[in-house]
Amino acid sequence: SQKIEQNSEALNIQEGKTATLTCNYTNYSPAYLQWYRQDPGRGPVFLLLIRENEKEKRKERLKVTFDTTLKQSLFHITASQPADSATYLCALVPFSGGYNKLIFGAGTRLAVHP
């Protein structure tokens, strides 16, 4: 069956450290993979997109890698801050032939402690 798995346990890290979140998928051939941030009671906010032929993408303190052989994406936040505390969702975009269907994982909650 098709699955997208993110670490269900919260990730607790110290301010200033690098947070690394994992997204694994099975039985999908995604065209793209996206990462979103979601705060409690709010809608997801788009952070980064990486294509299936790209290995790495960076934006300020954020870095995403995409390994189609391992069927895994890693999301890194360097020099983490308490304001980075949120739930982070990965979403696959399959080769759907014409519409934007995002398939989300359950998300990983990140808590950055001062």
Next chain:
Amino acid sequence: DAGVTQSPTHLIKTRGQHVTLRCSPISGHKSVSWYQQVLGQGPQFIFQYYEKEERGRGNFPDRFSARQFPNYSSELNVNALLLGDSALYLCASSLVTGGGTDTQYFGPGTRLTVL
């Protein structure tokens, strides 16, 4: 510029009732998608509409329906509500459809509670 807006913010209904949720996309965006997010899970795709036509449908029963209006706003309707329909309903707008690289902008959601 205003982001995606949704109404109402919260809604409480009883089993068997019907509900209508509304969404206004970002100005200039022609595509609206609806997602259901149950507590502790990621959003699940329900529908996408583009230029007033349904372009994609997720694995939801026929009790769920939607439409898009000429001004690109959208309504999601759910009939014969079940307890399991309790969730945060998210609307997302994007400029166009297809391609997968088109950024989707989510609204704050409507929290539906079915008693």
